[in-house]
Amino acid sequence: MDASAHVFDQAIALTALGDDRFEGHTSDAYWNMVGPFGGITAATALNAVLQHPALLGQPVALTVNYAAALAKGRFIVVARAARTNRSTQHWSIEIRQDDADGVPAVVLTGSVVTAVRRETWGINDAPMPAVPAPDAVRGPPWVAPVAWIQRYEVVQLDGALPQHWDGAVSAADAAQASLSRLWMRDAPPRPIDHCALTALADVFYPRIFLRRRRRVPAGTVSMTVYFHADDAALRATADGHVLGQARAHGFGAGFHDQSAWLWNAAGQLLATSVQVVYYKE
Amino acid sequence: MDASAHVFDQAIALTALGDDRFEGHTSDAYWNMVGPFGGITAATALNAVLQHPALLGQPVALTVNYAAALAKGRFIVVARAARTNRSTQHWSIEIRQDDADGVPAVVLTGSVVTAVRRETWGINDAPMPAVPAPDAVRGPPWVAPVAWIQRYEVVQLDGALPQHWDGAVSAADAAQASLSRLWMRDAPPRPIDHCALTALADVFYPRIFLRRRRRVPAGTVSMTVYFHADDAALRATADGHVLGQARAHGFGAGFHDQSAWLWNAAGQLLATSVQVVYYKE
Numbered sequence: 001m002d003a004s005a006h007v008f009d010q011a012i013a014l015t016a017l018g019d020d021r022f023e024g025h026t027s028d029a030y031w032n033m034v035g036p037f038g039g040i041t042a043a044t045a046l047n048a049v050l051q052h053p054a055l056l057g058q059p060v061a062l063t064v065n066y067a068a069a070l071a072k073g074r075f076i077v078v079a080r081a082a083r084t085n086r087s088t089q090h091w092s093i094e095i096r097q098d099d100a101d102g103v104p105a106v107v108l109t110g111s112v113v114t115a116v117r118r119e120t121w122g123i124n125d126a127p128m129p130a131v132p133a134p135d136a137v138r139g140p141p142w143v144a145p146v147a148w149i150q151r152y153e154v155v156q157l158d159g160a161l162p163q164h165w166d167g168a169v170s171a172a173d174a175a176q177a178s179l180s181r182l183w184m185r186d187a188p189p190r191p192i193d194h195c196a197l198t199a200l201a202d203v204f205y206p207r208i209f210l211r212r213r214r215r216v217p218a219g220t221v222s223m224t225v226y227f228h229a230d231d232a233a234l235r236a237t238a239d240g241h242v243l244g245q246a247r248a249h250g251f252g253a254g255f256h257d258q259s260a261w262l263w264n265a266a267g268q269l270l271a272t273s274v275q276v277v278y279y280k281e
Numbered sequence: 282m283d284a285s286a287h288v289f290d291q292a293i294a295l296t297a298l299g300d301d302r303f304e305g306h307t308s309d310a311y312w313n314m315v316g317p318f319g320g321i322t323a324a325t326a327l328n329a330v331l332q333h334p335a336l337l338g339q340p341v342a343l344t345v346n347y348a349a350a351l352a353k354g355r356f357i358v359v360a361r362a363a364r365t366n367r368s369t370q371h372w373s374i375e376i377r378q379d380d381a382d383g384v385p386a387v388v389l390t391g392s393v394v395t396a397v398r399r400e401t402w403g404i405n406d407a408p409m410p411a412v413p414a415p416d417a418v419r420g421p422p423w424v425a426p427v428a429w430i431q432r433y434e435v436v437q438l439d440g441a442l443p444q445h446w447d448g449a450v451s452a453a454d455a456a457q458a459s460l461s462r463l464w465m466r467d468a469p470p471r472p473i474d475h476c477a478l479t480a481l482a483d484v485f486y487p488r489i490f491l492r493r494r495r496r497v498p499a500g501t502v503s504m505t506v507y508f509h510a511d512d513a514a515l516r517a518t519a520d521g522h523v524l525g526q527a528r529a530h531g532f533g534a535g536f537h538d539q540s541a542w543l544w545n546a547a548g549q550l551l552a553t554s555v556q557v558v559y560y561k562e
Contacts, residue, residue, distance in 0.1 A: 060502065060503075060536055060557060061346070061502065061503040061557045063344040063392060063503070063505060065342070065371050065392050065394055067363065067364035067366070067369075067371040068364060068366065082348065082375065082387040082390050083348035083349060083386065083387045083388070083390075085348070085349065088348075088502065088559070090346050090348040090387070090390050091390075092373070092375075092390050094363065094373075105364065106363040106364045106371070107364070109363050109364070109371050109372075109373050109392050110392065111344060111390050111391065111392060111503075113346055113502055113503050113557070115502075115535065115536070115559075117534040117535050117536070118534065118535050119534065120532075120533065120534060120535050120560065120561065120562055121493065121532070121562060122531075122532045122533030122534065123450075123492070123531075123532050124455075124530075124531055124532075124533075125455040125456070125458055125459060125492075125528075125529055125530055125531065125532070126455065126530035126531060127455055169404075174405075174406040174407065174408055175406070178406060211404070211406075212402065221341065221342065221369065221394055221396075222341075222342040222344070222392075222394050222505075224344060224503075224505045224555060226536075226538045226555070226557045228530075228531040228533060228536075228538070230533075230534045247406075248406055249405075249406055249407035249509075249542065249550060249553050250403075250404075250405055250406065250407060250509040250550040250553065251401075251402070251403045251404050251405075251406070252401070252403030252404075252405075252509060252511075253398040253399065253400065253401060253403065253511045254396065254398050254399050254401050255341055255396070255398070255507075255509075257507045257509070257553050259540065259553075261530065269530060269531040272530050272531065272538050272540075272555070274505060274507070274553070274555050276341060276342045276394070276507045278369070278396075279401065280401065281401055281402060
């Protein structure tokens, strides 16, 4: 562990063990309620692929399924190139950790697609919404009694965590009722890369909190991130703020979805993401 | 193979080989350009999970990554319960097929989350758009020189395949430029289930065709489906039409995304889905 490294890099650090296996360690700095912040776990899973000696290209898509909360301590990431084509590569990922009885168990499954990205025609059909610049607004406080919150510098715009948990179902129209917008970046600022972008895609708290203004047990079950940003777009973003927007479409029978969009301050679409979230009651 | 079964059920049929392995066979009836229709392959992958003796609950999320086109013939689906919790289960999936030299190769990777779904508070925040009923409109023809197209009864509303491939980039606004809407169901009609819903999520042709009005090489690389419909919603849908809507958000460096929404005619949100599509030029 390089103690002089950024706290994010410390958290996602892996030691290659060979045979597609990497050893990591949970980070207290990114601790959530009963396990690490899901975004940091997803970033760590991606990091194993990016550090793998057989890697081809850049990340295009990532899916992680959170099978169980990680306990504090050591874990193993297995990243296997299931198929390598001429310009794309398909990775299968698992994170394993010994359970309380010392038996190895799967805590995360997932997949990553990487590709050699070539210049083509392109267009951004998701223009960044018109919002105040990050230094032009003072949003409601970004606080929560969990450590990882302090690892992000956030300016809340719309859809902050409710101040009054009054159980009043939002009167806003369907497209707005679960909508949050915020400027965010690592704290302290750090040049963005695909791992940091992955973690940012999971910064939004469960939409059910906003929609119902009730604290109910909730947690992400599966998350998918599509990387629109290639290395050039990330370099252009540097350590600047990223605008994140999230909303849900359907809630029912214990699960809701979430769609998220991430742009840099110049309006470049960096990533789109979806997740499905478990909730109770 | 039950020859009296619906063509869809014939196509996704699997024979359990034990040890998490199932044998399937590609279907000429669902053939696309250089391999099977991706939707039928995704449905077959899900079918292995649903037929597995260890299955817990109903599907909540599915991700499939298309690593290579399947060749005509036999393939093996491996569906492994990587983790079983009290009410959720995490499945890892691979489809394997011998390559031209007889060497087994991975052609699909994926994951499925299943769960025992319990009644909770719920709401549909993606109301179905106002469109004419399926029998009230005669859209442009739903034709293409591939077999699987005939396996669906489709009424095109907006965003049909271009009639003129003039390379004119759409002048519509960003939210409309890649938007398609259509009524669809299996042909002949068949009561919908999670497998059929999975295939429907992949019915939309690549958004790059609509956006650029150019035929460029394109194909889905990864697809994720979130199932908002539990068994009750599927029973209510029966063999009625499903409204599908799809659009992209970003195109660049060889890949674009697609978001899709599927509702039954009563306006119930059955599924949301995303995919990332490779394209050239």
